[in-house]
Amino acid sequence: MPDLSDSLAGSSGVNRRSVLKGIASAAALSAVPGAVLAACSSSGKPGGGTTTSGSGGAASGGGSITFGSNYSDPQPKAAFASLISNATSKAGVKVSVNTVDHNTFQNNISSYLQGTPDSLATWFAGYRLQFFAAQNLLSPIDDVWDKIGGNFNDATKALSKGADGKYYLVPIYNYPWVVFYNKSTFQKNGYTIPKTWDEFISLCKQMQKDKLIPLAFAEKDGWPALGTFDILNLRINGYDYHIRLMQHKVPWTDKGVTDVFKQWQELMPYLQNSANGRIWQDAATALENKQAGMMFQGSNQVAANYSAKNLADLDFFPYPEINPQWAQDFMDAPTDGFILPKKGTNPDAAKKVLEYIGSADAEATFLKTDHWDVGVAQGLVAPTYNAIQKKSVEAISACKSVSQFMDRDTVPDMATAMISLIQSFIDDPSTSNISKIQKSAEDQAKSIFQS
Amino acid sequence: MTSAATPAAGSGAGSGAKVGPAATKSRRRRRVRILTRRDRLVLAALIGVPLLLDLAFVWFPALASVGLSFTSWTGVGPVHLKSCNAFHTLPGLPKPGCVYGVQNYHQAFTVYPAFWPAVRHNAIWLGVFILVATPLGMLFAVLIDRGLRGSRIYQSLLFLPVMLSLALIGIIWEFVYAPDRGLINTVIGRNQNSNQIDWLGNPHLNLWAILVEACWRQAGYVMVLYLAGLKAVDPSLREAATVDGANAWQTFWRVVFPTLRPINVVILVVTVIESLRAFDLVYITSKGNPLRGLELLSVSVTQSIVGETQRIGFGSALGVVLLVISLVPISMFLWQAFRREER
Numbered sequence: 001m002p003d004l005s006d007s008l009a010g011s012s013g014v015n016r017r018s019v020l021k022g023i024a025s026a027a028a029l030s031a032v033p034g035a036v037l038a039a040c041s042s043s044g045k046p047g048g049g050t051t052t053s054g055s056g057g058a059a060s061g062g063g064s065i066t067f068g069s070n071y072s073d074p075q076p077k078a079a080f081a082s083l084i085s086n087a088t089s090k091a092g093v094k095v096s097v098n099t100v101d102h103n104t105f106q107n108n109i110s111s112y113l114q115g116t117p118d119s120l121a122t123w124f125a126g127y128r129l130q131f132f133a134a135q136n137l138l139s140p141i142d143d144v145w146d147k148i149g150g151n152f153n154d155a156t157k158a159l160s161k162g163a164d165g166k167y168y169l170v171p172i173y174n175y176p177w178v179v180f181y182n183k184s185t186f187q188k189n190g191y192t193i194p195k196t197w198d199e200f201i202s203l204c205k206q207m208q209k210d211k212l213i214p215l216a217f218a219e220k221d222g223w224p225a226l227g228t229f230d231i232l233n234l235r236i237n238g239y240d241y242h243i244r245l246m247q248h249k250v251p252w253t254d255k256g257v258t259d260v261f262k263q264w265q266e267l268m269p270y271l272q273n274s275a276n277g278r279i280w281q282d283a284a285t286a287l288e289n290k291q292a293g294m295m296f297q298g299s300n301q302v303a304a305n306y307s308a309k310n311l312a313d314l315d316f317f318p319y320p321e322i323n324p325q326w327a328q329d330f331m332d333a334p335t336d337g338f339i340l341p342k343k344g345t346n347p348d349a350a351k352k353v354l355e356y357i358g359s360a361d362a363e364a365t366f367l368k369t370d371h372w373d374v375g376v377a378q379g380l381v382a383p384t385y386n387a388i389q390k391k392s393v394e395a396i397s398a399c400k401s402v403s404q405f406m407d408r409d410t411v412p413d414m415a416t417a418m419i420s421l422i423q424s425f426i427d428d429p430s431t432s433n434i435s436k437i438q439k440s441a442e443d444q445a446k447s448i449f450q451s
Numbered sequence: 452m453t454s455a456a457t458p459a460a461g462s463g464a465g466s467g468a469k470v471g472p473a474a475t476k477s478r479r480r481r482r483v484r485i486l487t488r489r490d491r492l493v494l495a496a497l498i499g500v501p502l503l504l505d506l507a508f509v510w511f512p513a514l515a516s517v518g519l520s521f522t523s524w525t526g527v528g529p530v531h532l533k534s535c536n537a538f539h540t541l542p543g544l545p546k547p548g549c550v551y552g553v554q555n556y557h558q559a560f561t562v563y564p565a566f567w568p569a570v571r572h573n574a575i576w577l578g579v580f581i582l583v584a585t586p587l588g589m590l591f592a593v594l595i596d597r598g599l600r601g602s603r604i605y606q607s608l609l610f611l612p613v614m615l616s617l618a619l620i621g622i623i624w625e626f627v628y629a630p631d632r633g634l635i636n637t638v639i640g641r642n643q644n645s646n647q648i649d650w651l652g653n654p655h656l657n658l659w660a661i662l663v664e665a666c667w668r669q670a671g672y673v674m675v676l677y678l679a680g681l682k683a684v685d686p687s688l689r690e691a692a693t694v695d696g697a698n699a700w701q702t703f704w705r706v707v708f709p710t711l712r713p714i715n716v717v718i719l720v721v722t723v724i725e726s727l728r729a730f731d732l733v734y735i736t737s738k739g740n741p742l743r744g745l746e747l748l749s750v751s752v753t754q755s756i757v758g759e760t761q762r763i764g765f766g767s768a769l770g771v772v773l774l775v776i777s778l779v780p781i782s783m784f785l786w787q788a789f790r791r792e793e794r
Contacts, residue, residue: 106759110526131760134544135527163541220652220742276743277630277652412760420564423743427654443562447554450523450535450546 063349064094065119068112068341070105075304075369083172083357083366090361091352113137117341119350125159125335126404127246129169131411132339133162139340140166144351148358151377155402159335170358171337172366173373175300176392177227177405178316178331185212185290193317197263200320204270207293214270216292218283219426222419224297225275226406227332228267229422231296232260234330235322239401242330246403246410248449252441261425261434263322268429276423281305298334303372303388311371314388318395331395333402335376417444513774520555520767524548525760545760555768565754566769569746572658573776576665576747577726584666585722588673593703595674596681610675612668621735624664625651651736654744661732661745669725673718680714681707716787723780727773748773 071080077099084095098118105112105122112121113132123129132138145167149157152171160169185191189210194200204214219225233242237256244250245257272283272292284305286292295302296319306314318328338357340350356362363375364382367389374392375382381393396402407415421437486494523546524530530548531538538546559566591609595602612620627634628650635650636642650660684707692702730749737745748769755766 107757109759110761114527128759131544134540135525137527163544274630274647274649274652276654277649412758413762416754416758417564420743427743440562440564444564447558447562 063346064096065344065346065350065353067095067097067353068105068118068121069097069099070102070122072099072101072105079366079368079370082368083362086362086365087353087356091349091356093349093353095353110137113341113343115343117344119340119344119346120353121339121341121344123169123337123339124404124408125169125171125337126408127410128404128408128412129160129339130163133164133166133168137342138162138168139342139344139347140168141170141340141351141354142167144170144354144358147355151358151360153378156335156376159404160337169337169339170354171335171376172357172363173370174333174335174376174396174402175298175373176316176318176331176333176395177231177296177298178318178392178395179294179296179320180287180299180302180314180316181294182287182290182310182313183315184313185293191293194320196320197322201266201270203293204267208270210293212290213272213286213292214294215267215272216283216286216295217271217275218278218280219275219423220277220279222423223405223407223415224280224283224301225422225426226415226418227298228264228296229260229418230332230403230406230409231319232263232322233257234332234403235319235326235328236260236263237323238326239330239403242403243409246406246414248410248414248445252445253438257438257441258434261429261437262431264425265429265431265434268426271426275426298332299372299388299392300334311386311388316388316391316395318398328398329400331399331402332405333396333399334405334408336373411448413448414445417441417448516767516770516774519764520771521551521553521764522548523551523555523762523764526763548764551764555765556772558765559768559772563751563765565746565751569748569751572745572747573727573729575658576662576729577723579662579666580669580722580726581719584669585673585718587666587670589677591670591674592677592681596678606674606678609671611671613671613675615668617668617731618735620664620668621732624660624667625736628660652742654742657736657742657744661736664732665729669722672721672725676714676718676721677711680711684710713791716784720780720784724777727777727780748776 067084069077069080071077080097084097087093088095100108109123109132114137123132129138133140140162145157145160148170152160156171157167160167160171162168181191186193189206191203191206192199194203207214217225230242233245233256236259237245241250241256245252245254250256272278272286275283280297280301283292283295284297284302287295287302288306288310299316303311303314318331321327338354340347340354344350358377360375360377360380363377363380364384367373367375367382368384371384371386371389374380374385374389374396381390385393403409406418410418418441421441425433425437519530522530523535525545525548527545528547531550533549535546535549535551538549540546591605595606595609599605615623625633630636630647630649630652631642633642633650636647641648648656651657688706688710689702692706697705728749729747730753733742733745733747733750734753736742737750752766752769752773755762755769
């Protein structure tokens with residue numbers, strides 16, 4: 001009996017140890033795939049992007065750089081690829097592009113810029129640029145601007161600067177936020193382009209009689225309705241007021257903001273219903289299918305969403321005048337461009353590429369396949385421009401100032417706060433809700449701007 | 452430790468043959484208590500490694516979140532242990548990470564518009580789980596336990612949603628709820644532009660629509676837990692109750708249900724935790740973009756911390772609030788578990 005107990009105990013001891021050994025070897029085994037994975041990820045790029053090399057190949061001593069791109073939709077991606085292939089041959093720098101999904105890129109920008117960013121990256125002008133420049137995440141590119149400065153007007157220059165007055169962005173294109181309509185619809189029903197608010201409202205009424213949705217409208221994406229706030233504010237209170245509001249130098253409880261919401265209240269019956277559940281593509285489709293008479297949004301969305309066969313029927317007019325003091329002097333014309341992350345590699349070669357991108361030639365290359373944006377270089381009329389693009393250039397240059405859109409003109413957190421407040425306005429555009437919205441906006445602005 | 456038996460204890464089988472029964476008895480007792488260095492090393496590793504992992508991946512992040520909730524860190528640069536008043540930036544441009552006191556909590560409770568709706572929706576979620584999903588799951592379990600014909604098929608069907616990920620459930624139900632081409636609106640003929648019901652967009656409807664999805668899954672989960680419990684109930688209890696003249700209703704509530712007490716505690720804890728960590732369905736439905744009517748604490752935390760600007764301090768404060776709420780059911784469960792062990 002003792003033999004048995006002892007041998008049992010002994011064997012169980014052996015068993016335990018062999019089990020432990022087994023666990024250890026299993027751990028070692030499992031570490032192998034881990035190492036393989038680590039090897040993979042070290043060669044891949046942060047953000048899980050796909051890598052495509054620029055086609056030029058022969059880099060004449062300029063070195064090579066990587067380019068982080070959020071142009072993930074097929075058409076902008078193709079336009080960007082042709083730009084990069086030209087940059088490779090003109091600047092003599094080999095460029096490989098890492099394309100990351102649009103929204104993912106923006107959501108990760110903070111950790112991306114702090115980690116191992118590419119030599120160059122796509123970004124936006126305005127406050128959204130200054131925000132990251134002020135946190136010391138971008139390199140100033142004044143030396144690039146010494147060479148390309150002559151290609152751009154003062155408004156574009158101002159948009160490319162950080163709060164410290166240094167340049168941080170090379171712009172590539174912008175696009176106007178205007179009222180789109182189908183020429184055939186206006187012709188058939190004998191509508192005329194409204195110049196003033198009263199004409200605009202009576203046109204909306206007429207469209208309702210003609211069984212059309214006057215204004216296609218969507219807000220599920222959150223940002224599109226910010227454009228309506230922007231344009232009403234620009235028309236009623238002017239550009240300076242709008243920018244001061246965006247920077248919280250004017251309180252959100254101000255009477256000017258009340259006026260904007262009151263004006264919007266008047267417009268509500270003519271906007272497409274249940275907008276909070278609709279994505280903007282569906283609203284643009286309602287316009288394209290002629291269920292809707294007009295739609296206020298950026299050409300980068302509406303014109304890009306139109307099929308090629310209907311694009312010739314599409315036309316636009318600037319938002320009608322509300323306050324004669326400001327007439328039609330301003331609009332949102334968001335500008336996109338490229339930044340030089342501070343932690344990127346090979347900045348000298350990257351700057352050569354930026355110098356090329358800051359030329360009219362580069363913009364024309366980019367716009368060859370892009371039929372909704374317009375270049376920002378002075379006097380550029382690319383040979384490939386369609387009617388919408390030609391008219392866009394005129395409309396933007398007719399403005400005394402252009403704003404960038406709320407999510408680029410104010411702190412991103414404030415834009416996020418306004419998205420949910422404006423969605424609540426769309427659900428309940430009553431006067432009592434307007435004052436609630438204004439109060440909440442002001443409370444949140446105070447905490448976000450920490451003043 | 453110094454007794455003569457000690458060396459023998461470690462040397463294993465070799466010396467065992469000559470030891471008498473009395474010695475064996477004492478040795479066996481000691482074997483339990485006295486460990487060799489090797490055993491102690493193994494034990495230390497077995498306890499130490501999980502402890503280290505626990506400290507590194509549970510306690511450190513939890514305590515770091517608590518710490519960060521008192522700062523205004525945006526995820527850029529280091530955190531300074533100085534008050535935010537010591538730093539000056541242009542209004543709106545973020546300050547470096549600095550000590551912000553209880554401002555984050557103050558803002559969450561007073562200014563942040565999603566906070567109280569989120570708390571309310573989490574509470575509604577919990578209420579619906581306790582009052583609808585759990586009784587439903589219990590009913591399914593009792594019916595299946597009675598051995599209806601085809602009960603295995605019912606069991607599989609009802610359990611099927613539990614095997615799907617919540618993200619998948621969200622996508623499946625989107626086909627049911629979609630306003631233009633969804634199942635419900637098509638069947639009831641409300642899919643025209645003028646009369647359609649926006650189940651997932653309307654802030655008065657969407658929480659309830661999502662709760663139907665959540666209960667669809669939760670009921671199956673509860674059912675399986677109760678089924679396990681019911682199978683373990685001694686059949687003689689039921690027989691005794693029947694002999695005593697109890698009807699089915701009385702047998703269940705007076706005899707079977709009280710014996711299910713441990714299962715009930717588990718289900719209560721599972722329900723509370725599931726309703727506090729509710730996130731996936733809402734996130735999938737709103738595509739990461741907050742939909743009004745669907746505010747939840749977990750969604751607010753994610754929204755503050757993930758994104759173009761990261762208000763990590765503020766998001767941590769919301770996370771700490773969620774942690775404090777979660778601690779209540781966790782403590783209840785632990786208290787129950789330890790009390791049972793002591794008995």
